[in-house]
Amino acid sequence: MYPENFRYTKEHEWVLVEGYTGTIGITDHAQEELGDIVYVDLPKPGAHVDQGKSLGSVESVKAVSDVYSPVSGEVTEVNQLLADSPEKLNQDPHGAAWLVKIRLSAPAEAANLMTAADYQSYIGAEK
Amino acid sequence: MVDFGGWDMPVQYSGIIEEHNAVRRAVGVFDVSHMGEIEIRGPQAAALADFVTTNNVAKLKMGQAHYSGLLYEHGGFVDDILVHKVAEDHFFLCVNASNQDKDFEHIRAHNRFDAEVENAGPRYAQLAIQGPRAQATLQKLTPVDLGAIRYYWFTDGEVAGTPACIAHTGYTGEAGFEIYVPPGEAERIWRLVLEAGAGFGIRPCGLGARNTLRLEAKMALYGHEIDASISPFEADLGWIVKLDKGEFVGRDALVRQKESGVTRKLVGFEMRGRGIGRDGYEVYLGGTPAGWVTSGSPSPTLCKNIGLCYLPIEHALAGEAIQIMIRNQPVDAVTVETPFYKRAK
Numbered sequence: 324m325y326p327e328n329f330r331y332t333k334e335h336e337w338v339l340v341e342g343y344t345g346t347i348g349i350t351d352h353a354q355e356e357l358g359d360i361v362y363v364d365l366p367k368p369g370a371h372v373d374q375g376k377s378l379g380s381v382e383s384v385k386a387v388s389d390v391y392s393p394v395s396g397e398v399t400e401v402n403q404l405l406a407d408s409p410e411k412l413n414q415d416p417h418g419a420a421w422l423v424k425i426r427l428s429a430p431a432e433a434a435n436l437m438t439a440a441d442y443q444s445y446i447g448a449e450k
Numbered sequence: 451m452v453d454f455g456g457w458d459m460p461v462q463y464s465g466i467i468e469e470h471n472a473v474r475r476a477v478g479v480f481d482v483s484h485m486g487e488i489e490i491r492g493p494q495a496a497a498l499a500d501f502v503t504t505n506n507v508a509k510l511k512m513g514q515a516h517y518s519g520l521l522y523e524h525g526g527f528v529d530d531i532l533v534h535k536v537a538e539d540h541f542f543l544c545v546n547a548s549n550q551d552k553d554f555e556h557i558r559a560h561n562r563f564d565a566e567v568e569n570a571g572p573r574y575a576q577l578a579i580q581g582p583r584a585q586a587t588l589q590k591l592t593p594v595d596l597g598a599i600r601y602y603w604f605t606d607g608e609v610a611g612t613p614a615c616i617a618h619t620g621y622t623g624e625a626g627f628e629i630y631v632p633p634g635e636a637e638r639i640w641r642l643v644l645e646a647g648a649g650f651g652i653r654p655c656g657l658g659a660r661n662t663l664r665l666e667a668k669m670a671l672y673g674h675e676i677d678a679s680i681s682p683f684e685a686d687l688g689w690i691v692k693l694d695k696g697e698f699v700g701r702d703a704l705v706r707q708k709e710s711g712v713t714r715k716l717v718g719f720e721m722r723g724r725g726i727g728r729d730g731y732e733v734y735l736g737g738t739p740a741g742w743v744t745s746g747s748p749s750p751t752l753c754k755n756i757g758l759c760y761l762p763i764e765h766a767l768a769g770e771a772i773q774i775m776i777r778n779q780p781v782d783a784v785t786v787e788t789p790f791y792k793r794a795k
Contacts, residue, residue, distance in 0.1 A: 358461070358462050358465055358466050358658065359465050359466055359467045361726070361748050362724070362725070362726075380777070382726060383466075384466045384467060384658065384662065384747060384748050384750070385461060385462075385466060385658050385661075385747075386728075387726070387728065387777075413465075
């Protein structure tokens with residue numbers, strides 16, 4: 324369910340670090356808690372994001388939630404799929420419905436984050 | 451699950467939109483056992499019920515129910531409730547979960563009639579079966595002829611062999627039934643209702659769909675459209691106020707308000723720009739703060755973003771251009787006629 328090669332935040336985001344590129348998304352647990360997603364607001368390419376700061380927001384029928392960036396860097400790509408089909412985030416949050424890709428300014432930051440096993444016990448305890 | 455006034459309540463089962471659409475198109479079942487019940491009994495029961503509520507209890511026939519307001523002296527809401535007339539000397543009130551104890555104390559404090567007032571919540575569980583196939587679903591579980599129960603009437607009977615009060619009422623804008631059963635039987639009946647509705651595509655529904663359904667039908671939710679600071683006239687609920695019925699708690703304040711006119715009123719809106727105006731967001735008129743959103747959501751039936759807000763009375767009509775401050779950005783919206791959704795008869 325939760326890929327081993329991702330790192331996870333307490334706010335339910337994930338990041339996949341490959342060299343200096345980080346791909347960011349929200350977790351399956353997050354999409355399930357949010358329910359039917361209707362809007363995804365993301366920064367534009369070129370924007371700078373900081374670890375732990377708001378990256379954008381995800382809005383479901385029931386509520387709007389901030390998305391916090393798991394790592395710092397510059398946004399290089401925004402997933403266009405989500406502008407027209409926000410519901411994809413409910414269907415494939417760890418795959419096709421990634422949010423943004425960023426060029427990492429401090430790749431070592433990912434070491435602060437949870438492993439898949441840590442995250443699973445974290446959400447298990449939260450329930 | 452969310453904590454809702456001490457009750458663990460599911461916000462959703464399969465998803466708010468799917469549950470919502472099941473109720474509009476087929477049937478859904480809600481466990482609303484958190485709702486409170488208060489019973490008033492005795493020769494003076496009608497006098498007390500009439501004195502603490504805004505609607506005219508004397509007009510109720512045995513087996514009939516109506517929507518009503520429980521007000522403070524200053525005219526603000528203690529709660530909004532359903533009053534059922536069980537017998538000449540017995541009234542059954544369905545009240546909001548989080549207001550139950552407050553309502554009970556309020557009614558007792560005004561009981562100068564020596565009626566018996568019981569906080570009966572623990573004796574009842576409540577299930578709401580709602581939607582165009584609600585009757586066909588529930589009919590499989592009861593010998594009571596459901597087709598004979600008119601809208602806002604109720605009857606005592608049996609559901610799945612258990613004594614139940616069956617009311618043709620609801621909070622969704624669809625036809626349907628609310629049944630009151632002993633708590634120990636609720637889970638069994640819940641499962642039987644799901645089985646009975648399986649062929650119709652029944653869905654168990656949570657608080658999320660309950661909210662989107664009631665909002666489309668413009669039914670008030672305590673803590674949002676109404677509270678202690680809001681009067682029925684402001685909430686566009688003048689129809690539950692019967693000033694000519696005689697004395698009742700809050701009447702003097704409402705008479706004064708009727709004479710002077712209200713300064714603000716509840717009105718519906720639709721978003722024009724991208725975004726959802728949600729509960730608590732500020733409403734602007736021509737760049738000036740003018741009111742606030744009480745409820746807002748995507749409407750699964752209309753595929754629009756809708757909501758309710760308070761505006762100064764002179765602007766509380768359909769067709770006004772407004773802006774809603776969404777995360778520090780003004781987003782265009784327009785006031786519209788309500789209800790947003792009305793079922794075809």
